[in-house]
Amino acid sequence: MATNLQMRALSGRLCSTSAGHNGKRIEIYDGTEFVAETLLPTVQGKYRVRAYRHSVDGWRTYTEPSCIMTGNPEGCEAVPLRVHDACFTSEVLGSLKCDCSGQLQLAMEYIQQHKPGIVIYLQQEGRGIGLANKIAAYALQEKGLDTVDANRALGLPDDCREYSSVSNILRDLGVKSVKLMTNNPRKIRVLERLGVKVLERLPCIVAPGALNVHYLATKRLRMSHLLEGEGSTVDDDQDKEELEGQFCHWNHDGESALSSFVEPDR
Numbered sequence: 001m002a003t004n005l006q007m008r009a010l011s012g013r014l015c016s017t018s019a020g021h022n023g024k025r026i027e028i029y030d031g032t033e034f035v036a037e038t039l040l041p042t043v044q045g046k047y048r049v050r051a052y053r054h055s056v057d058g059w060r061t062y063t064e065p066s067c068i069m070t071g072n073p074e075g076c077e078a079v080p081l082r083v084h085d086a087c088f089t090s091e092v093l094g095s096l097k098c099d100c101s102g103q104l105q106l107a108m109e110y111i112q113q114h115k116p117g118i119v120i121y122l123q124q125e126g127r128g129i130g131l132a133n134k135i136a137a138y139a140l141q142e143k144g145l146d147t148v149d150a151n152r153a154l155g156l157p158d159d160c161r162e163y164s165s166v167s168n169i170l171r172d173l174g175v176k177s178v179k180l181m182t183n184n185p186r187k188i189r190v191l192e193r194l195g196v197k198v199l200e201r202l203p204c205i206v207a208p209g210a211l212n213v214h215y216l217a218t219k220r221l222r223m224s225h226l227l228e229g230e231g232s233t234v235d236d237d238q239d240k241e242e243l244e245g246q247f248c249h250w251n252h253d254g255e256s257a258l259s260s261f262v263e264p265d266r
């Protein structure tokens, strides 16, 4: 059962209500539905975009994960995968305070160059606390708090993202294993707990700028992000994480499906 604080954080990332949930329903796995696929031409090339809906509360509310693909990753091993969480401020407004937009760009380019590849884009703004809460956290950062302490000062978790849609989508596609584009070893561990086979970590590093250098240092020092730029194995990353940083609170409400996870039989 979520606490009040957790609910307050969760409410930030739930983007839609069941009132609008009247489209096509093809439930692929517990809590995730496939809606449709289209071909999207972009400045970086063509992508297949698959739309999903995902609920962790019995469809009272839901989010809309997108699966952006190059080539045909269905049934493949070692597929490059970026699991990316929304950042309205950088991706839409061009904010220079973080590295999110640059990471998305890198991943989109990478999967054009290394087909087949996947970017799963999740509506989990502000590490799951929602846009308004993230702006409130930014207001506190203007007063000198770092990205971790600002969340805590608001009574919000450091991170309340949940990733069960990712394992469901990969199972839908029959993807057998991935090379995960991330600097965050904890993200690897969470996905592995959900049954995703992560063969390798691909660093996803954007050169720091004057306005995000402190933010990136905080992610490295307090959230154990690996920002040195060197590739490494999953085991190396996990050893390193035990040595660095303060433990980051993750609320994995919604990942209870883990206990009933069964391997897909394809």
Ligand SMILES: Nc1nc2c(ncn2[C@@H]2O[C@H](COP(=O)(O)OP(=O)(O)OP(=O)(O)O)[C@@H](O)[C@H]2O)c(=O)[nH]1
Pocket (backbone or CB within 6 Å): 083, 084, 085, 086, 087, 088, 098, 100, 103, 124, 125, 126, 127, 128, 129, 134, 137, 138, 147, 151, 181, 182, 183, 184, 187, 204, 219, 225
């Ligand atoms: N609460 C909060 N969220 C932020 C802040 N800056 C960026 N974000 C959000 O952080 C999320 C991305 O998380 P990051 O911690 O940058 O990286 P990550 O996804 O854990 O790890 P990578 O896979 O290496 O990118 C996005 O949802 C952004 O909206 C901030 O100062 N406060």
